[in-house]
Amino acid sequence: MLTAILVMAGIAVAVGAVLGFAALRYKVEGDPLVEKIDAILPQTQCGQCGFPGCRPYAEAIAKGEADINLCPPGGEEGVKKLAELLGVEPKPLDESHGVQKPKSVAFIDESLCIGCTLCIQACPVDAILGAAKQMHTIIAAECTGCELCVAPCPVDCISMVPLKEDVGNWKWKYPVFKLKQVA
Amino acid sequence: MTASAHILQKGSVTRVMLLVLACLLPGVLAYVWQFGWGIVINLAWASILALALEALALRLRSYPLKPFLADGSAVVTAWLLALSLPPLAPWWLTLVGMLFAIGVAKHLYGGLGQNIFNPAMIGFAVLIISFPAQMTQWAAPLSLAAQPLTFGESLGFIFGGGLPPGLGLDAVVSATPLDTLRTGLLQQHTLHEIQAASHVFGSVGGVGGEWVAAAYLAGGLILWALRIVPWQVPAAFLAGIWLTAGFLHWADAGRYAAPWFQIATPSAMLGAFFIATDPVTGATTPRGRLIFGLGAGFLTVIIRAFGGYPDGVAFAILLMNLCVPLIDAYTQPPVFGAAKKK
Amino acid sequence: MMELHRFPGGIHPDEQKAQSAARPIHAAFVPKKLVVPLRQHIGQPAKPVVQVGEHVLKGQMIAEADGYVSVAIHAPSSGTVTDIGLAAVPHPSGLPDLCITIATDGKDEWMARTPVDWRNTDPAALRGHVRDMGIVGLGGAVFPSSIKLDPAGNPPIHTLVLNGGECEPWITCDDRLMRECAEDILEGARIMQHLLGASRVIAGIEDNKPEAIAAMRAAAQKLGLAVEVAAMPTIYPGGGGKQITKTLTGLDTPSGGRTTDVGVQVFNMGTSYALARAILHGEPLISRIVTVTGHVLRPQNYEVLIGTPMRELLLRAGERDGTTGIIMGGPMMGFDVPNPDVPVVKSTNCVLAKSAELFPPKPRELPCIRCTQCVPVCPAELQPQQLYWFARAKDLGKAQEYHLFDCIECGCCSYVCPSHIPLVDYYRFAKSEIWAREKEKRLADTARDRHEFRLFRQEREKKEKAERLAAKAQTKKAEAPVLSTPEQDAKQKLIQEALARAQAKKAAVSPKNVDNLSPVKQAEIAEIEARRAKIRAIAKQPVEPEQP
Structure with missing residues (x-):
């Protein structure tokens, strides 16, 4: 009886020591969850989710304060990735926050621009170039298509132009592989 | 819009399958020569069933019939199953086997190219588990049979179960050498005693069976020469049998049959060249194929020696089918210029 | 006789070269219209430097290199620029691209041509000149040669390989060029060797071109150049950069690397010829040799001005009934062009007319x-069947792990597949999908960085302003408030005036984007406005309107 108890106790101590050592030896640094969520979000910084940017939304998701289906630019695919990361069921995009649109960039009609700088202040990624009373221009390569500059413009000179497929950004299509009969 | 390359080599899945069937012919001929007409009837019956079941499955899955019936894969499955069953197996045995082979093992997994397990071997496994008695009623070699069945009599036996008057079941069927061995060992006889007492043992393998095995070997070598099957699988499979059986035989010659005897069985040769080499369910890398073959050979002998069934080829191959993704993942050969990278 | 090595994989498709190799190269002709695309090379498209209506001379630069990975484009003949805009180009997408269209005047009048004394020119300046002469790799990749001629790499380039492994069936343009212009090719090689500092020059030519081998050997002897001319076994794709390097030097290019990683630089014969014309004769790259073959009456090689519509070539070579399409390039790696009016570009080595007999419709895929x-046929020693499964399942990570990017898209796997699966198309799909995602990821990362910087900047500005105000308050304690109302009023007034001006202007020009705003768009704008307000409330840091 005593031997059995001693043996069991001995095993417990030994295993405990190994586990304790492993916990110290293989410690994982920090909580990368927010980073991981933020990496999935499209970084449009459009605020359609109701948070002032992608990172605050990521933090809210990580804390469990926000749902995963509030990001229209990320689309269904983004929701799916978030669901996979967090181990929850994917759900359809919450349309009250907007619908997914084709990727666009803002375009300033330069003949109308009065140089009021309101759009420059609205741009979350500083992608509008210009100065007071100078015509403004969008740096198309930096524009995330968030549309936040459209509303502040007092002369409505900003429009969203959907990105068109051209030789430069064209992608090879998935080969059509029809095995089934077309009904 | 473009599909490169714009030119294609002549060759097709159908050609591959037809060549496999052609290379099975020597084995079939040897089978007829040694065991009578039964096998031909069962091959034809299985082929008809295979095409009918394949057509049915394709129709149910709304796939076009013509290209998939013409690919020949169903007939190959049919032949492999029929050659694994007793030559005088009753019609319904083949039917049940083909139902599982084509319906379950092939089409429930997605049809041609998608199945994890060899369909013929799934059919065989289902039958030997469900109908062990029928599965061990092997046709006696003609040289040992009291009175060989004619073609018509075979047909009658397979589809009606009736034998010509005056002929008992024992006159046309006998246990296979492997089965005889197993029963004898269970009765605590030594290998030597069993072989002395029975007349089913030939010079190397079983009477008749060794000729069939030799014919399979010949067909298999042609298949390899045509580059339809890689050398690794048959070589490793036979080596696996030989090494494992050799070790057991060396350890206890009184209980475990000699390696040559194990290799000279028709099932081992059929398995090595025609079943384990099924590309869909086998490993794809050179090293992976060696592991696959060795594993299947090893398991065959282990099952024969210690398992509940007289033969182990089917189960060994099915077990190795299960390991294929793992084997492939761990045996990826280096790509061009990979060695220099590190 | 030098020792040759065998690269892995490869196939032996029907050569089909005799038809076009027998006739000499047909001299260049000037079509009525030349359509010159601005994107004819890897990298940034060239930037136009001419205006519509401008008259240009043959060889005049019409678009300049835009950045390091770019080259210039030149007028292939004299005439008038009639259009700068989208036009059909030979591209697998079938999409149009920016082109400069020139209506030729038939005079074919050259601009002043100045040869360069390359031995006494600074290498960097010489490379810049190569770029400005529009020289790109003519083997098919059209990579700017100026970059490839820069030896500033590790390890140093020890061997220059001239690639005469024209391994694709049907194509004979390099074969004919070697037979007829071997000396110019070797002159070009001399300049390349000078720039690269390579100690060894090997010309690798497949042994199905004995006349070319003989011509190159004779030319080397005549010029007294130490060029080793090697007859390589004819195996497709023996003309691939990594493959020819292996064949001639025995060196394995590292996976994911380039031949320069093992000190070998490979140039196509045509590129070497073009370089010699550019440096020694002052002629920019405005034409190239094109094999016109397949379903035509007189298969032949033509010297073709860049921008010549392919239809013109078919007409000259004798168009036949039953032509089912045109492949640009060879049957292994070429692609169908959208229509016969697309122009010949720098990468066009072959215009291959299809017919139902030569290129029967493919059997059904299984x-x-x-x-x-x-x-066994894959020259990159990949597992094409695994890559296919991964690409088909869109498991891009796994495809990359199995070295998708070592695939050279040679098409050997598609060629032998008994199930007739267009394997290369799957790999191309997977590759371009991965590139697109990586680009998206980069853009997202930039956006994140820029957003974070903006937040940081706003914070800093707020702090600075507070400090400034505090300092001002200190100095002007008892005085009037800093922000005087009249000043603000004046600013407001300015904005109001501007608004009015804008309104007036708007009414005058009636811009498209605000004309007849649909209720949907109005609602959208209102929604965005509301969202902004909400964000401000949540962020609890209202954006301070900066005073203009």
């Missing part, structure tokens, strides 16, 4: 049966 016939 599922992969993992027969692995594709494995």
Whole structure:
């Protein structure tokens, strides 16, 4: 009886020591969850989710304060990735926050621009170039298509132009592989 | 819009399958020569069933019939199953086997190219588990049979179960050498005693069976020469049998049959060249194929020696089918210029 | 006789070269219209430097290199620029691209041509000149040669390989060029060797071109150049950069690397010729040799001005009934062009007319049966059947892990596949999908960085302003408030005036984007406005309107 108890106790101590050592030896640094969520979000910084940017939304998701289906630019695919990361069921995009649109960039009609700088202040990624009373221009390569500059413009000179497929950004299509009969 | 390359080599899945069937012919001929007409009837019956079941499955899955019936894969499955069953197996045995082979093992997994397990071997496994008695009623070699069945009599036996008057079941069927061995060992006889007492043992393998095995070997070598099957699988499979059986035989010659005897069985040769080499369910890398073959050979002998069934080829191959993704993942050969990278 | 090595994989398709190799190269002709695309090379498209209506001379630069990975484009003949805009180009997408269209005047009048004394020119300046002469690799990749001629790499380039492994069936343009212009090719090689500092020059030519080998050997002897001319076994794709490097030097290019990683630089014969014309004769790259073959009456090689519509070539070579399409390039790696009016570009080595007999419709695709016939033919020693499964399942990570990017898209796997699966198309799909995602990821990362910087900047500005105000308050304690109302009023007034001006202007020009705003768009704008307000409330840091 005593031997059995001693043996069991001995095993417990030994295993405990190994586990304790492993916990110290293989410690994982920090909580990368927010980073991981933020990496999935499209970084449009459009605020359609109701948070002032992608990172605050990521933090809210990580804390469990926000749902995963509030990001229209990320689309269904983004929701799916978030669901996979967090181990929850994917759900359809919450349309009250907007619908997914084709990727666009803002375009300033330069003949109308009065140089009021309101759009420059609205741009979350500083992608509008210009100065007071100078015509403004969008740096198309930096524009995330968030549309936040459209509303502040007092002369409505900003429009969203959907990105068109051209030789430069064209992608090879998935080969059509029809095995089934077309009904 | 473009599909490169714009030119294609002549060759097709159908050609591959037809060549496999052609290379099975020597084995079939040897089978007829040694065991009578039964096998031909069962091959034809299985082929008809295979095409009918394949057509049915394709129709149910709304796939076009013509290209998939013409690919020949169903007939190959049919032949492999029929050659694994007793030559005088009753019609319904083949039917049940083909139902599982084509319906379950092939089409429930997605049809041609998608199945994890060899369909013929799934059919065989289902039958030997469900109908062990029928599965061990092997046709006696003609040289040992009291009175060989004619073609018509075979047909009658397979589809009606009736034998010509005056002929008992024992006159046309006998246990296979492997089965005889197993029963004898269970009765605590030594290998030597069993072989002395029975007349089913030939010079190397079983009477008749060794000729069939030799014919399979010949067909298999042609298949390899045509580059339809890689050398690794048959070589490793036979080596696996030989090494494992050799070790057991060396350890206890009184209980475990000699390696040559194990290799000279028709099932081992059929398995090595025609079943384990099924590309869909086998490993794809050179090293992976060696592991696959060795594993299947090893398991065959282990099952024969210690398992509940007289033969182990089917189960060994099915077990190795299960390991294929793992084997492939761990045996990826280096790509061009990979060695220099590190 | 030098020792040759065998690269892995490869196939032996029907050569089909005799038809076009027998006739000499047909001299260049000037079509009525030349359509010159601005994107004819890897990298940034060239930037136009001419205006519509401008008259240009043959060889005049019409678009300049835009950045390091770019080259200039030149007028292939004299005439008038009639259009700068989208036009059909030979591209697998079938999409139009920016082109400069020139209506030729038939005079074919050259601009002043100045040869360069390359031995006494600074290498960097010489490379800049190569770029400005529009020289790109003519083997098909059209990579700017100026970059490839820069030896500033590790390890140093020890061997220059002239690639005469024209391994694709049907194509004979390099074969004919070697037979007829071997000396110019070797002159070009001399300049390349000078720039690269390579100690060894090897010309690798497949042994199905004995006349070319003889011509090159004779030319080397005549010029007294130490060029080793090697007859390589004819195996497709023996003309691939990594493959020819292996064949001639025995060196394995590292996976994911380039031949320069093992000190070998490979140039196509045509490129060497073009370089010699550019440096020694002052002629920019405005024409190239094109094999016109397949379903035509007189298969032949032509010297073709860049921008010549392919239809003109078919007409000259004798168009036949039953032409079902045109492949640009060879049957292994070429692609169907959208229509016969697309122009010949720098990468056009072959215009291959299709017919139902030469290129019968492909048999139906069947599922992969993992027969692995594709494995022994793959020159990159990949597992094509595995890559296919991954690409088909869109498992891009796994495809990359199995070295998708070592695939050179040679098409050997598609060629042998008994299930007739267009394997290369799957790999191309997977590759371009991965590139697109990586680009998206980069853009997202930039956006994140820029957003974070903006937040940081706003914070800093707020702090600075507070400090400034505090300091001002200190100095002007008892005085009037800093922000005087009249000043603000004046600013407001300015904005109001501007608004009014804008309104007036708007009414005058009636811009498209605000004309007849649909209720949907109005609602959208209102929604965005509301969202902004909400964000401000949540962020609890209202954006301070900066005073203009």
